[in-house]
Every structure is written in structure tokens, then in C-alpha cells.
Amino acid sequence: MAVATSDSILARSLITDRRSTNFGLKNEVCRGKVVPCRAGGKVKGKGKGRVEVKAVVQIGGLEEVKKAKDEMGLDVVSEEELREKGFLGMRKTKLVCTIGPACCSLQDLEKLALGGMNVARFNMCHNTRDWHRDVIKKINQLNEEKGFCVSVMIDTEGSQIHVLDHGAPSSVKAEEGSTWLFTAQKLEGSPPFAIQANHEGFSEGIEVGDELVIDGGMASFQVIEKVGNDLRCKCTDSGLFLPRAKFSFWRNGKLVARNSELPTLSKKDWADIEFGVSEGVDFIALSFVNDADPVRQLKNYLYMRSSRSTRVLAKVESLESLQKLKEIVEASDGIMVARGDLGVEIPYEQIPTVQEEITRVCREMNKPVIVASQLLESMVEYPTPTRAEVADVSEVVRQYADALMLSGESAIGPYGQKALSILQMASSRMELWSREENRQSILHQRRLGVSLPDRIAEQICNCAVEMANNLGVDAIFVYTKHGQMASLLSRNRPYPPIFAFTSDNGTRMALNLQWGVIPLLVELSDDDMEANISATIELIRRKGMLKPGDVVMVVSDLTPTHINSTAFQSIQVKTVV
Ligand SMILES: Nc1ncnc2c1ncn2[C@@H]1O[C@H](COP(=O)(O)OP(=O)(O)OP(=O)(O)O)[C@@H](O)[C@H]1O
Ligand SMILES: CC(=O)C(=O)O
Ligand SMILES: [K+]
Ligand SMILES: [Mg+2]
Known part of the structure; x- marks a missing residue:
């Protein structure tokens, strides 16, 4: 039987007769012959790199399989979606x-959790820490008591x-031709034609004749006089503050x-970060x-605070960040x-191309x-x-971004749940179309890994996804400690969903943001991959979610626990009987 082979992988197929397949926990027949990869030899500190590719092995009659845990480690929303729509119908784009x-x-x-919210974002610009703490507690409570898996993000x-805040309840209008004072001085009450800026140095380096643009084009002014730090400006294009x-x-x-003289992480941001760490949030968006630099600084800080499972996201929202995109x-x-x-x-018309470029760079760099x-x-x-908005959402999905985000639509709008359901429907529709059009095949993956083990893991995942798509398997199962294998699979945007089994809750919550990954929290054996495979397949099967005839691709990369033990990497295709 032909199995994918590549330069770096000497594949060897193994067809196992169902009757002769004994699914014991340490089943040597099942494991087949391990063939060293060509690049093999010594892998620094990791034992020998070994790759095994197996063809169809059937499972069933699983007496010896480890007793499955009662709860499956799968969140209620994914479980429901799987029952309703089957593996291929599961949404890939995260919300x-x-x-x-x-x-x-x-x-x-x-209601938002039921509607498919994967991550709840808290914008620390607004409201008090007590408010945020209180709402984060509610999310944790829903996860614990109702079986959701909603990650928490704070945004500095x-x-x-x-x-x-100009004190007025909503907005203030500037008419064309009117003259306004912009100042950092405290304004008493809400004097007409005066606007207070939040920062002393707001007018530093600004000259008479410069154009002052509000919210990227909501209103425009020309600077007609500079007195100290204050600016007197004439409205050239009317609009709202x-x-x-x-x-x-x-x-x-x-x-x-x-903006560069302002610190990315202010005193308040550090206090908010401290708050986030103490609340155990999953993501901090900067x-x-x-x-x-600030990203590294925060990561070091989290490391020192032993809060390593908190992931740091960088927000690209300045001209400078575009110039340093790759390092960020x-x-x-x-x-x-x-x-x-x-x-x-940046000018509006550049947003679409910039967005596509950032999305591409992130996928290539596996973020x-x-x-x-x-x-x-x-x-x-x-x-x-x-x-036009639905078209915009669909375009993001077509570009294979990992996630879509609602802002005011959910935070202050009365139709948040409906907006979420529109993201759901639009993304499912576009994902289906992309699959039918075989668009995934146009994704080119730049080589990512540098060390040999990283390159092996990457190659396994690339090949696994190609095989999974060609064979039309129903699901990919992967076992992961830190999420690396799961994200390398996700990077290839496979047709079937990726069930990522992990025993690390931080990894589970982080994987919630990754395209096509359904993270499950289970106990995993550190050194018996066959046991993990059998137990997890059985877990899903017992719930009635794997039917006879379903085909599962199992990808594993067991990092050895002892310096002299061997790495066990494999791609296996299993048919449920
Ligand atoms: N916790 C909150 N309390 C009150 N209002 C909020 C809160 N979070 C968001 N909002 C409101 O929702 C709107 C949109 O929220 P969002 O946080 O996305 O704003 P943003 O300006 O896009 O984000 P950022 O400040 O990070 O640039 C805000 O203008 C604000 O009015
Ligand atoms: C989300 C956010 O910070 C922005 O769009 O500016
Ligand atoms: K913010
Ligand atoms: Mg912003």
C-alpha cells in the first residue's frame, strides 16, 4: 500500500489484519516496524529521531483499552456541534x-458561549478592575459548571x-470652518470649541499648517496657531468627536x-497585567x-512569575509595528x-492589503x-x-485567519448574540467553499524549524495534513504538551478538524485560538503513546461520536522523558469498526 514518502521520511507501510490486531496497551504488533528517518543519527539531547508511517489499522473489540474517563475533556459546544454537523461540519475559524x-x-x-465564543476579551481601557474581575469569575464559573471552554484575554x-472623555454623553460635532482649541490643560465643565487631550506632549513636533485627523478621518482640522503646547485649529472636514x-x-x-516617546507598557498597563496574572487569564494582548521589546519584556516577566501558560499577543495598530512586523x-x-x-x-485603502500580508506572515511563522x-x-x-460587512468577514475567513473578533457589537450593542451567529454562519459557509475549491492547496509553507527535531515535527505535520486531505479522513488526533504539534497541523489548514489532546490546561486554553483545533483536556501517559491513542479513540467512540467506518489520522510526537530513550513519531490512519 502506498503511503506518503518524502526525502526526510523513509516511510514504511504496515497493513494489520483486524483479527491479528491486539490493542493492548503495549502492543508491539500495532506499533509495527520503526524506521529511522534518513536525516536520523543523533538528535541533540533528544535521542534518535524516528518516524513511523502506518497505513490503515482497524480498531475495535477494545477490551484491554484503559478505562475511559467519564468526562471526555471535550467542551459542550464542540460536542454538540460534532453531533449535529459531523466532523467536517465543525467550524474552524475561532470567535x-x-x-x-x-x-x-x-x-x-x-448565550455567547453557546453561540460559539472561544475567547472573551476584556478591554482594560474601560471600566474598573473590580468589574473585570467579577465578569472573569463568571466565565470561569461557566467553564467549570457547564462544561464550556472559553478562554480569557485582557487587552491593555x-x-x-x-x-x-469630553463629559458629553455621546459625541460632539465639529462644523466645517469652526475654530477649536486643543489643549492638555484641564478644562472646567465642557466649554464649547475646546477639546482636552490626555497627554502633555500631544502637540510636540507639530507645526502650523499640519493636518489634525480625528479617528482616522471622522473629522479633519488644520493647525492655524500654536501657543505653548496648545493648538488652535480650523475644522476643514466636519465630523464627530x-x-x-x-x-x-x-x-x-x-x-x-x-507616539514613540510614549511607553508601550504604562504603569497602569503593568498594574492591569498584574491583575490578569492573578486572575489566571489565558491571553494578554498588548x-x-x-x-x-515590550513583548519580550512581558514574556520574561511572566516567566519569572511562573505564569508561563499565559500567552502574549501583540496588537498591530501602528505604523511602526508594520515596519517591524516580523520581529514582533x-x-x-x-x-x-x-x-x-x-x-x-495608515490610509484606509491600505488596510485590506496590510491585513492579508499580516495574516500570511503569521501563518508562515505559525502564530x-x-x-x-x-x-x-x-x-x-x-x-x-x-x-459589505458580511463580505468583509468572509474575506478574513478566506484568508485563513485564525480568529474573528467582535468589539462594540458584543460589548455595547443590543444584538451581540446575533452578531456572533452571523460570524458563525459566514465563516462556516466560506470554510465549506474554500474546501470545495481546494483552496488549501495554494498555501505555501515556508520552512520554519531550524533544529532537526523541529524540522522533523514540521515535516510530519505537513505530510500528515496532505495525507489527511487526500485520504478524506474524518478527524486528526494529536497529542501535545505545549501545543506545538497541534499548531503545526493547524498551520496547514487541513480539511478535517484537529482534536488536540493535552493534559496541560494552559495549553488547552491557548489552543482555543488556533484555526481548526479542538482542544481536549485528558490525562496522557508520558511514555506510552499507544495507550494514549487507544484510550482517546475509545473515549470519543464510547460517546457515540465515532461511528464504524470513520477514519481517524493519529499524529504523535512523543518527546522522550529519558535522555537515552528514543523519540516516537508517527502518522497512523485508523478505521473505526
Ligand atoms: N468593559 C467595558 N465597559 C464599558 N464599555 C466598553 C467595555 N468594553 C468595551 N466597551 C465599549 O465598546 C466599544 C468597543 O470596544 P473595544 O474595546 O473593541 O474598543 P476599541 O477602541 O476598538 O479597542 P482599543 O481601545 O483596544 O483600541 C468601546 O468604544 C466602548 O464604548
Ligand atoms: C482592537 C483595537 O485595538 C483596534 O482595532 O484598535
Ligand atoms: K485596548
Ligand atoms: Mg486599538
Whole structure:
């Protein structure tokens, strides 16, 4: 029987007769002949690299299989989706919801969780820490008591120059031709034609004649006079000041870069991070990252605090971050394309191409990417999205981003659950289309790994996905400690879902953000991979979710626990009987 072979993998197929297959925990027949890979030899500190590729092995009659745990480690939403839609119908694109006053009750959060929310985002710009703590507790409670698997992300405020809350309940209008004072001085009451900025140095380096743009184009002004740090400006394009509206300055059609003197991580951000660590959040998203330094700084800090399972995401929302994109992606555990602020810093028309490029770079470098902001913006007010918004959401899915994010649609809008269901439907539809069009085949994977073990893992995952797609298997099972194998599989955007079994809860919650990965928390043996495989297949089968005839591809990369033991890497295809 032909099995995928490649230069670095000497594959050997093994067809095992069902009757002769004894699925004991340490079944040598099952394991087949292990063939060293050509690149083999000594793998530094990891024993010998070994790759085994097996052909169809059937399972069934599993008397000896380890007694399955009662609970499956699969969250209730995935379980329901699997029952309803089957393996191939499971949604791949992950969904992030910003939590705000419109969705912070236990009932609302439960509805969002049922609606497919994978990650709840808390924007530390708004509300008090007590409020955030209280709502995070509710998410934890839902996970524990109702079997959801919703990860928690905090998003730092970061340092940015913006309009201070002007005291007015909604927005303030600027008419064309009117003259306004922009100042950092404290304003008493809400004097007309005066706007207070949050930062002393907001006008540093700004000259008469420069253009002041509000929220990336909501309104525009020309600087007509500079007195000390204050700016007197004439409105050249009328528009609204929303609370916390952002400033940007332009000269001769170019952005005047000036945020750089502000620290990416302010005192308040560090206090919020401390809060996040003490609440055990899964992700910290850093706003206004301009280079890799703050990401590294935070990762070091988390390491020192023994909070290693907290993943650090960098938000790409400044001109500088685009110039240092690769180093930022490299340093972080994932990226958010924060199109709201990005659209303040670069011209609108560049957003689509920049988004596609960031998404591509992230997939190549194997980091999850969230595309955020204004996906269904009109739904903050209206119960249906515009057709253009649905097209935008679909485009993000077509680009194979890992996740879509709701902002105001869920945080303050009355139609948050409906907005979430629209993300669900639009992504499922586009995923199906992409599969039918075989679009996955156009993804080119740049070589990623440097060390031999990393390269082996990468090759196994690339080959496994190609095989899984060609064979039309129903699901891919993978066993993972830190999520590496699962994410390498996900990077190839396979047709079947990836069931990632892990005994590390931090890994499980982090994998929640990765395209096509369904993380399951189970107890795994450190050195008996066959036992893990048999037990997990049996676990799913007993729940009635694997039927006879279903085909599962099992990918394993057992890192040896002893220096002299061998790595056991394999791709196996198993048919359920
Ligand atoms: N915890 C909260 N409390 C009150 N309002 C909130 C909260 N979270 C979000 N909002 C509201 O929802 C809107 C959209 O939220 P979101 O956090 O996505 O804003 P953003 O400006 O896109 O993000 P960022 O500040 O990170 O750039 C905000 O303008 C705010 O009015
Ligand atoms: C999400 C966010 O921070 C932005 O779009 O600016
Ligand atoms: K923020
Ligand atoms: Mg932002």
C-alpha cells in the first residue's frame, strides 16, 4: 500500500489484519516496524529521531483499552456541534467577543458561549478592575459548571494620544470652518470649541499648517496657531468627536510619527497585567506594540512569575509595528490585526492589503492571528449587518485567519448574540467553499524549524495534513504538551478538524485560538503513546461520536522523558469498526 514518502521520511507501510490486531496497551504488533528517518543519527539531547508511517489499522473489540474517563475533556459546544454537523461540519475559524456592559450577566455570557465564543476579551481601557474581575469569575464559573471552554484575554490600554472623555454623553460635532482649541490643560465643565487631550506632549513636533485627523478621518482640522503646547485649529472636514477619539497628525500627505516617546507598557498597563496574572487569564494582548521589546519584556516577566501558560499577543495598530512586523510576530504568541487604530495610522485603502500580508506572515511563522474591529460595526445599532460587512468577514475567513473578533457589537450593542451567529454562519459557509475549491492547496509553507527535531515535527505535520486531505479522513488526533504539534497541523489548514489532546490546561486554553483545533483536556501517559491513542479513540467512540467506518489520522510526537530513550513519531490512519 502506498503511503506518503518524502526525502526526510523513509516511510514504511504496515497493513494489520483486524483479527491479528491486539490493542493492548503495549502492543508491539500495532506499533509495527520503526524506521529511522534518513536525516536520523543523533538528535541533540533528544535521542534518535524516528518516524513511523502506518497505513490503515482497524480498531475495535477494545477490551484491554484503559478505562475511559467519564468526562471526555471535550467542551459542550464542540460536542454538540460534532453531533449535529459531523466532523467536517465543525467550524474552524475561532470567535473572540469583547465583553462590555451589554453582555456581562451570567445569562448573556452563557448565550455567547453557546453561540460559539472561544475567547472573551476584556478591554482594560474601560471600566474598573473590580468589574473585570467579577465578569472573569463568571466565565470561569461557566467553564467549570457547564462544561464550556472559553478562554480569557485582557487587552491593555497602552499609551496613545486621544481625546479625554469630553463629559458629553455621546459625541460632539465639529462644523466645517469652526475654530477649536486643543489643549492638555484641564478644562472646567465642557466649554464649547475646546477639546482636552490626555497627554502633555500631544502637540510636540507639530507645526502650523499640519493636518489634525480625528479617528482616522471622522473629522479633519488644520493647525492655524500654536501657543505653548496648545493648538488652535480650523475644522476643514466636519465630523464627530466620539469619547476617547484618537488624534493623528499629517504633513504633506504623510503621517507625522510621534507616539514613540510614549511607553508601550504604562504603569497602569503593568498594574492591569498584574491583575490578569492573578486572575489566571489565558491571553494578554498588548496595545500599540511598536517593536518586539515590550513583548519580550512581558514574556520574561511572566516567566519569572511562573505564569508561563499565559500567552502574549501583540496588537498591530501602528505604523511602526508594520515596519517591524516580523520581529514582533517572532517574539509573540500571536497577533491581533487591530484595524480600528491601524486605520488611524495608515490610509484606509491600505488596510485590506496590510491585513492579508499580516495574516500570511503569521501563518508562515505559525502564530495565531485575530482580525479585529468593525467586522459587523453597523450591528452596534441595527439587527442586520450590511452586505459589505458580511463580505468583509468572509474575506478574513478566506484568508485563513485564525480568529474573528467582535468589539462594540458584543460589548455595547443590543444584538451581540446575533452578531456572533452571523460570524458563525459566514465563516462556516466560506470554510465549506474554500474546501470545495481546494483552496488549501495554494498555501505555501515556508520552512520554519531550524533544529532537526523541529524540522522533523514540521515535516510530519505537513505530510500528515496532505495525507489527511487526500485520504478524506474524518478527524486528526494529536497529542501535545505545549501545543506545538497541534499548531503545526493547524498551520496547514487541513480539511478535517484537529482534536488536540493535552493534559496541560494552559495549553488547552491557548489552543482555543488556533484555526481548526479542538482542544481536549485528558490525562496522557508520558511514555506510552499507544495507550494514549487507544484510550482517546475509545473515549470519543464510547460517546457515540465515532461511528464504524470513520477514519481517524493519529499524529504523535512523543518527546522522550529519558535522555537515552528514543523519540516516537508517527502518522497512523485508523478505521473505526
Ligand atoms: N468593559 C467595558 N465597559 C464599558 N464599555 C466598553 C467595555 N468594553 C468595551 N466597551 C465599549 O465598546 C466599544 C468597543 O470596544 P473595544 O474595546 O473593541 O474598543 P476599541 O477602541 O476598538 O479597542 P482599543 O481601545 O483596544 O483600541 C468601546 O468604544 C466602548 O464604548
Ligand atoms: C482592537 C483595537 O485595538 C483596534 O482595532 O484598535
Ligand atoms: K485596548
Ligand atoms: Mg486599538
